[in-house]
Amino acid sequence: xxxxxxxxxxxxxxxxxxxxxxxxxxxxxxxxxxxxxxxxxxxxxxxxxxxxxxxxxxxxxxxxxxxxxxxxxxxxxxxxxxxxxxxxxxxxxxxxxxxxxxxxxxxxxxxxxxxxxxxxxxxxxxxx
Amino acid sequence: xxxxxxxxxxxxxxxxxxxxxxxxxxxxxxxxxxxxxxxxxxxxxxxxxxxxxxxxxxxxxxxxxxxxxxxxxxxxxxxxxxxxxxxxxxxxxxxxxxxxxxxxxxxxxxxxxxxxxxxxxxxxxxxx
DNA sequence: ACGTATTTGTACGTATGTATC
DNA sequence: AGATACATACGTACAAATACG
Numbered sequence: 001x002x003x004x005x006x007x008x009x010x011x012x013x014x015x016x017x018x019x020x021x022x023x024x025x026x027x028x029x030x031x032x033x034x035x036x037x038x039x040x041x042x043x044x045x046x047x048x049x050x051x052x053x054x055x056x057x058x059x060x061x062x063x064x065x066x067x068x069x070x071x072x073x074x075x076x077x078x079x080x081x082x083x084x085x086x087x088x089x090x091x092x093x094x095x096x097x098x099x100x101x102x103x104x105x106x107x108x109x110x111x112x113x114x115x116x117x118x119x120x121x122x123x124x125x126x127x128x
Numbered sequence: 129x130x131x132x133x134x135x136x137x138x139x140x141x142x143x144x145x146x147x148x149x150x151x152x153x154x155x156x157x158x159x160x161x162x163x164x165x166x167x168x169x170x171x172x173x174x175x176x177x178x179x180x181x182x183x184x185x186x187x188x189x190x191x192x193x194x195x196x197x198x199x200x201x202x203x204x205x206x207x208x209x210x211x212x213x214x215x216x217x218x219x220x221x222x223x224x225x226x227x228x229x230x231x232x233x234x235x236x237x238x239x240x241x242x243x244x245x246x247x248x249x250x251x252x253x254x255x256x
Numbered sequence: 257a258c259g260t261a262t263t264t265g266t267a268c269g270t271a272t273g274t275a276t277c
Numbered sequence: 278a279g280a281t282a283c284a285t286a287c288g289t290a291c292a293a294a295t296a297c298g
Binding site: 155159160188190191192193241 | 280281283284
Binding site: 031033046060061062064065066 | 263266
């Protein structure tokens with residue numbers, strides 16, 4: 001007994017995203033369409049999509065669709081005088097940064113300004 | 129029509145946890161029991177429990193039950209020479225830190241040793 | 257402005273599998 | 278072995294949000 005069906009399906013869809021078959025900012029096929037392609041229940045489709053969303057690969061929007069997220073991982077190097085903290089994203093930030101409801105941002109305050117990055121794709125590296 | 133049923137149910141259960149009615153390290157009533165108490169489908173119960181798990185309040189274990197997590201929030205102050213990063217928890221860490229499959233830990237490397245903390249209850253504070 | 261089609265969200269039911277006690 | 282509890286997977290129906298003509 002291998003992994004559950006929804007888990008295998010998530011892997012297949014992940015591969016399609018990473019290979020570029022499903023393109024950034026574009027919607028995946030609808031749940032109905034996926035159900036027909038893979039011959040599984042909608043429940044199984046939705047579980048797989050939820051996994052992908054948890055992994056930060058896609059983002060599902062209300063009566064619209066599930067979209068491939070276009071994000072790169074960012075690494076920030078800590079320096080003295082840098083102030084870094086995290087807070088929930090505002091509505092405007094959710095739009096510009098392509099974030100879901102309830103997502104967090106990381107705020108980086110430098111002397112010359114402030115930078116706001118998605119918390120789920122930002123790495124803070126501390127060097128001495 | 130306020131929020132969805134599973135959302136309201138999650139709030140009720142959260143209140144019971146925070147009030148101490150459901151005690152740390154003890155199981156919540158089984159899904160069957162909750163279904164009977166609230167008169168909703170198991171699906172609804174499970175969605176509420178999944179929310180609580182996402183919030184870090186409970187942890188569900190295979191054929192055993194859903195347990196109230198006993199964790200305190202920890203705050204770590206950044207200092208020069210400190211290296212902090214995050215990675216998936218190992219199997220052993222999941223046991224000792226009371227974490228679910230797929231959970232992350234935060235690793236803090238100091239000159240005198242390494243500390244590993246649950247990512248969902250650790251706060252990193254950066255001071256200059 | 258309106259209705260219709262599409263798509264995701266919620267909620268119910270049922271059955272079976274797996275893990276634990 | 279049997280009972281209990283969670284996990285997966287199928288099905289159905291309707292609601293809500295969105296898109297489009």
